[in-house]
Amino acid sequence: MPLRSVGTVMNALNRRTAAEIEELLRDTPLRPVRAVMVEQRGACDHALGDAFTFARPWDEPDRPMCPGLVGALRPFLAAAAAGIPADRNGGDYYASCPSGKGTVWRIEEGA
Numbered sequence: 001m002p003l004r005s006v007g008t009v010m011n012a013l014n015r016r017t018a019a020e021i022e023e024l025l026r027d028t029p030l031r032p033v034r035a036v037m038v039e040q041r042g043a044c045d046h047a048l049g050d051a052f053t054f055a056r057p058w059d060e061p062d063r064p065m066c067p068g069l070v071g072a073l074r075p076f077l078a079a080a081a082a083g084i085p086a087d088r089n090g091g092d093y094y095a096s097c098p099s100g101k102g103t104v105w106r107i108e109e110g111a
Contacts, residue, residue, distance in 0.1 A: 014070050025081070031081055031083065032053060032110040035054070035105045036108065037049060037105055038105065039104035042102060044102065046069075056081065068099070069098075071098075072096065076107045080093055080109070092107055092108045094106055
């Protein structure tokens with residue numbers, strides 16, 4: 001596969017990571033999760049408050065999302081879907097997109 005951009009690299013890595021997470025969580029009961037933008041530090045195609053639902057952490061989001069962001073969120077989506085608490089108090093996970101002027105996303109149980 002010719003690598004023409006960072007997006008191409010991220011898409012290829014996302015496919016691999018998604019397959020590995022699916023294998024890792026094969027026998028684990030999962031819950032749907034969603035990622036909600038809670039902070040926007042710069043320009044982004046997504047808006048503050050946007051939410052993306054993932055039926056399973058290896059699935060693609062319910063609508064198009066930046067491949068760099070999907071890659072950054074994927075480990076947190078997997079942990080939240082498996083019911084692993086973010087901290088001792090059971091709080092939500094937070095993850096940032098890889099852009100220096102990017103966004104912060106809260107990972108929470110989805111509907």
